[in-house]
Amino acid sequence: NVNAQTVYETKVLSGQVQTLQLKTDDQPNSMPVINLDGGLLELNFDILNYSQGRYAYSIIYCDADWKKSSLSPIEYMNGFQGMIIEDYTQSITTTTLYRNYRLFLPNDDIELKISGNYVIEVYEEDNPQKVLFTARFAAVEPLVEIAGSINSRTDIDFNKEHQQLEFEIDYQKIPIAYPQNDLKIFVYQNNRIDNVRTGFQPQSMTGNKSTYRHARDLIFEAGNEYRRIEFLTHRFSGMGIERVQYFNPYYHADVVIDKTRSNQVHQYDQDQNGRFYINCNDCDEPGIEADYYVVHFSYKADLMPKGDIYLSGDLVQNQFDKNSRMEYNSETGMYEKALLLKQGLYNYQYLYVPKGESQATLALTEGNYYQTENEYTVFVYYRPMGGRYDRLIGKRTIRNM
Numbered sequence: 001n002v003n004a005q006t007v008y009e010t011k012v013l014s015g016q017v018q019t020l021q022l023k024t025d026d027q028p029n030s031m032p033v034i035n036l037d038g039g040l041l042e043l044n045f046d047i048l049n050y051s052q053g054r055y056a057y058s059i060i061y062c063d064a065d066w067k068k069s070s071l072s073p074i075e076y077m078n079g080f081q082g083m084i085i086e087d088y089t090q091s092i093t094t095t096t097l098y099r100n101y102r103l104f105l106p107n108d109d110i111e112l113k114i115s116g117n118y119v120i121e122v123y124e125e126d127n128p129q130k131v132l133f134t135a136r137f138a139a140v141e142p143l144v145e146i147a148g149s150i151n152s153r154t155d156i157d158f159n160k161e162h163q164q165l166e167f168e169i170d171y172q173k174i175p176i177a178y179p180q181n182d183l184k185i186f187v188y189q190n191n192r193i194d195n196v197r198t199g200f201q202p203q204s205m206t207g208n209k210s211t212y213r214h215a216r217d218l219i220f221e222a223g224n225e226y227r228r229i230e231f232l233t234h235r236f237s238g239m240g241i242e243r244v245q246y247f248n249p250y251y252h253a254d255v256v257i258d259k260t261r262s263n264q265v266h267q268y269d270q271d272q273n274g275r276f277y278i279n280c281n282d283c284d285e286p287g288i289e290a291d292y293y294v295v296h297f298s299y300k301a302d303l304m305p306k307g308d309i310y311l312s313g314d315l316v317q318n319q320f321d322k323n324s325r326m327e328y329n330s331e332t333g334m335y336e337k338a339l340l341l342k343q344g345l346y347n348y349q350y351l352y353v354p355k356g357e358s359q360a361t362l363a364l365t366e367g368n369y370y371q372t373e374n375e376y377t378v379f380v381y382y383r384p385m386g387g388r389y390d391r392l393i394g395k396r397t398i399r400n401m
Helices: none
Strands: 017-024 033-035 041-048 055-062 077-079 087-090 098-105 110-112 116-124 127-140 145-151 162-170 183-189 204-206 209-212 219-221 227-231 241-247 250-255 276-278 292-300 307-312 327-329 334-342 344-354 375-382 391-399
Touching: 017 127, 017 334, 041 127, 055 077, 055 098, 116 391, 127 391, 145 375, 145 391, 162 183, 162 375, 162 391, 227 241, 227 292, 307 334, 334 344
Parallel strands: 033 127, 250 292
Antiparallel strands: 017 041, 041 098, 055 116, 077 110, 087 098, 116 127, 145 162, 162 209, 162 219, 183 375, 204 209, 227 344, 241 250, 276 344, 292 334, 307 344, 327 334, 375 391
16 A cells, blocks of 8 residues: 555565665666567566565556556456465575575566556565555656767856767657647666656657757766775675675675775776676576675765765665765765675765755766766657657667767
8 A cells, every 4th residue: 555656666574575676678888678479578586585485566556756557467467466475585605694586577477568657565475565666667668769969068067077968859750639748758977876867858840859958957967987896705806895804604705995086187097887796706597595794884085064975776676775875984084884785796886965965966076077988778668648658759778978
């Protein structure tokens, strides 16, 4: 019984759940979006200290703003809610015992009938109120063409700290009577949810095209390339790792002490825009052979009493919560956080959130450089007058490099 105003997010709600990933089967570097008429999603997660319990899942349909739709399940899917996740394997040769679960969507039990936003909710079979996590995904019917570009000539500054997104939507394949009212546009930068943009209007509409140029709402902080670490073995330290030690019952990896990168010269690095990849040396199946490490992050800075510093990236599902909030240690003069992470390669950043606000800034921690490679994903939803749901009729990811 969820309040209709609840905004669903990809969010872990149980300490037993680790390494939650939902990705397209053929494009692991993209957001979890498939074509309605074809495509496959893979859900992957671990349960630590597993018992003999079983886990079930339900599919929730949402409006464009990720609030629960008024549609009933029979209107948006073929199949039944509460199906059991049967595909799981116990970890092998690891110091941390866990069970790895996989689920593919659609499958023999679930078929999606309409395009739009969906959420998968996983819970204990015998206790549906005990939700382990929710994860966003979407199905698109590609009826519009989206073309766009990114530049550093903005109304705020020129070739300095910001990037301007511009794009054009061609809806020649689908008649749209009032695009300024019937279309809802959402734009995400690097899959972040705190600075999503929506509610802006096109600069011009000609024929079957709407053009979005010089929109103040589409100016973003340019940010910086993500920091990267990898820990694939306990035998030696990987990229960005100072040392690896074992203290029963976990291996511990100390990340090289991080410092601010603002007011410096931009340095390009081939990052993955906040993603992570599970891997380990000398293993054939990382999903069940990769071990868990306690990874210690340290960011050296003076205390910032007017706000908080958070870790950001898919490793914390881009959430600002107690799991990602850095704690200041006055003895070391550093912000610190320890996370239990599975062996692999991780991208991360430090974001500053002023007290009382929900949107972060990178200016103080990572710096803003117009040369930074970012990806901007445009979602186009369509609901004509009298429509009951938001069809996702276009999705395009635009990169500046």
